[in-house]
Amino acid sequence: MAKVNVYNMSGEAVSEIELSSAVFEITPNVSVMHAVVKAYLANQRQGTQSAKTRSEVAGGGRKPWRQKGTGRARQGSIRAVQWKGGGVAFAPKPRDYRQSVNKKVRALAMRSALSAKLANGELVVVDQIALDEYKTKKVVEMLKALNVERKALLVLPEKNEYLVKSAANIPGVKTALTNTINVYDILNGGKFVVTVDAIKRIEEVYAK
Secondary structure: OEEEEEEOOOOOEEEEEEEOHHHHOOOOOHHHHHHHHHHHHHHOOOOOOOOOOOOOOOOOOOOOOOOOOOOOOOOOOOOOOOOOOOOOOOOOOOOOOOOOOOHHHHHHHHHHHHHHHHHOOOEEEEOOOOOOOOOHHHHHHHHHHOOOOOOEEEEEOOOOHHHHHHHOOOOOEEEEEOOOOOHHHHHHOOEEEEEHHHHHHHHHHHOO
């Protein structure tokens, strides 16, 4: 089991914690993480795009001119795709982009992402993140004390409205709960800042 320092909000090391090797010390499976991230991004698509085909555009019921003798190309409707105001060829229609991923594959991808964070030195464990007021400055000071620059994902065991709204004002910083984190946010979130209680909950779920 790997041991990492536990810091307080002032950036001081106050203790150590042992991380489960089954969750944080496996060899990251890149192909599995790729599949899960791809499915996650596909599932974010609304799929509501729509355009009208020539049969759905209003008008165009009369042949614009006779078939022969005008010297012009033959036309059957002013709503054909080559006409201004006509329909769209192969028009996009609402569709479902959802992709399903096996539960065991998702769990392996999560363990791989967490192990990658530890291996890359991007895992920061804090004893707690406590805010009792809406104060973005306090979150900024905490991140600076923890040497967290640019992007960060703050993971909590329970929702703290003060922290969520205070961190929302900081570019690149995102908050999540242990039951809402996903592989994409972990890999794309920069430093993975997590509380001790959140670590325990993550291990309870993924150490099986």
